Amino acid sequence: MLQLKDLTLTVEGENGPHNILNDVSLTVEDKKFIVITGPNGGGKTTLAKVIMGLATPTAGQILWNGEDVTDLDIAQRAKKGISYGFQQPPRFKGMKVRDLLQIAAGRKLNHAEACSYLTKVGLCARDYVDRDVDTSLSGGEVKRIEIATVLAKDADLMIFDEPEAGIDLWSFAKLTETFRELHDRQEKTIIIISHQERIIKLADEIVLIAGGQIQHKGPAGDMYDKIMAQVVAGCNKLV
């Protein structure tokens, strides 16, 4: 179980201190599949980074399986089963796709195993395993390889940050299929940050974040219609 307690992240802005996250509390039960959505700049990525240890909260606590992990570093959290797929993944000169997948899996992968993760994100595996994860890959390719590394890590908690971003229709269909399988197998706790209706609709629960706060959360069915109604009304706060 993941418990976020009163997380606040304050930065010094031009007009004084500014809360990117403001008193965020959230509990995600084991094996649940939740989607976080909300307007750009709302604080979604920051929240994910705080959970992974990539950003440090000014106040609050993160409990994972009952243990306080707030002071653990990224690698320590990774070893405890937390994983995160970057919204904007970095590239590596000289590192091959297969190397990255092997680091993620924590062991040597044979060709078929390495390929299977790539197939799950809609990449024709044969063409990619031995390529460098450098600037020769397109944005959508790097993004899909990033998702594949999270799948290869196979952690108990997987956080994906806008997995759909920059991905073509065909790969998106494959990706949605992969997320649906993850959902149906109910073996992992999944948090997906997304703006996509088809992903949002997979969720057991939707969390709407805006202005650094959780504005609303609830089951996917009614939430999506409520959000859309608010979007149409030109407002991103649910009342």
Place this chain on the structure above:
Amino acid sequence: MLNEIQKRILQEVADLANVPESGAVNIRSNGKKAFRRNTDNIIIESKSDKDGIDIHIKPFTKKENVHIPVVVTETDRHDVVYNDFFIGEGAEVKIVAGCGIHNCGDCDSSHDGIHTFHVGRNAKVTYVEKHYGEGEGTGKKILNPQTVLYLEEGASVTLETVQIKGVDDTKRYTKAVLGENAELVVQEKLLTHGEQYAESEMDVFLNGKDARTRVVSRSVAQDKSVQLFYPRVEGNAACFGHVACDAIIMGEAKVRAIPEITCNHVDAGLVHEAAIGKIAGEQILKLMTLGLTAEEAEEKILEGFLR
């Protein structure tokens, strides 16, 4: 014939556990010939006027290897060697040179290898040169290789140079003259640490029509080490050349890269790129999310970069 230290050095510089079972071989140890074997197609002869060997590779020799490692294990030894390669038309060979110094003493040890290649028409050569130094003494391990290449029409040479460990001071000079339709690929890999100094200077002359070169230099400078790159390419015909210097800088190291391209022909197309920077923080963070510590992440990134 070889002691344990010599064997280990051989492993480092030539990937040889012992004397290779096939192909031509010449092992030089502390300034003397330690072993030699010729094949039907490859004849190695000692020079009579100065230190070094002539290596004759018959035309149309196919898929043979030549190993010519050098091992220095004495302190205060200063070796200067001239090796000349005569590679016949249409031959296809891989030549593995390399020098390892084990210096336990307090005097400097050095090896200056001057290698000249005459590469015949349509011959294909891969030349691998690895440099390695070890030993606890305060004496410096110094290597100053010179490689001079003459490529006839249609000849193709891939030059791989690797220096990853233990060489305190190195000045490398490479010169290549390319005829019509000849091709030169240079892949340079270098890691310096401590207070080491490494310099690599290169002149490539693209003299023949459709001559091509690609120079890729990847280096890592750690601690207080200093590196200097000076690759120059001159296009004197309709030709193509690309030079890329890419360096990762760490600690208090200093790296200077000064690529120079000169076009003396309207159809010469030459490009250079040079980038020096530290490891991107995002890369380390990403690998940490996969469970590596910051140190392990750094190691993986450097390993990939220099592979």
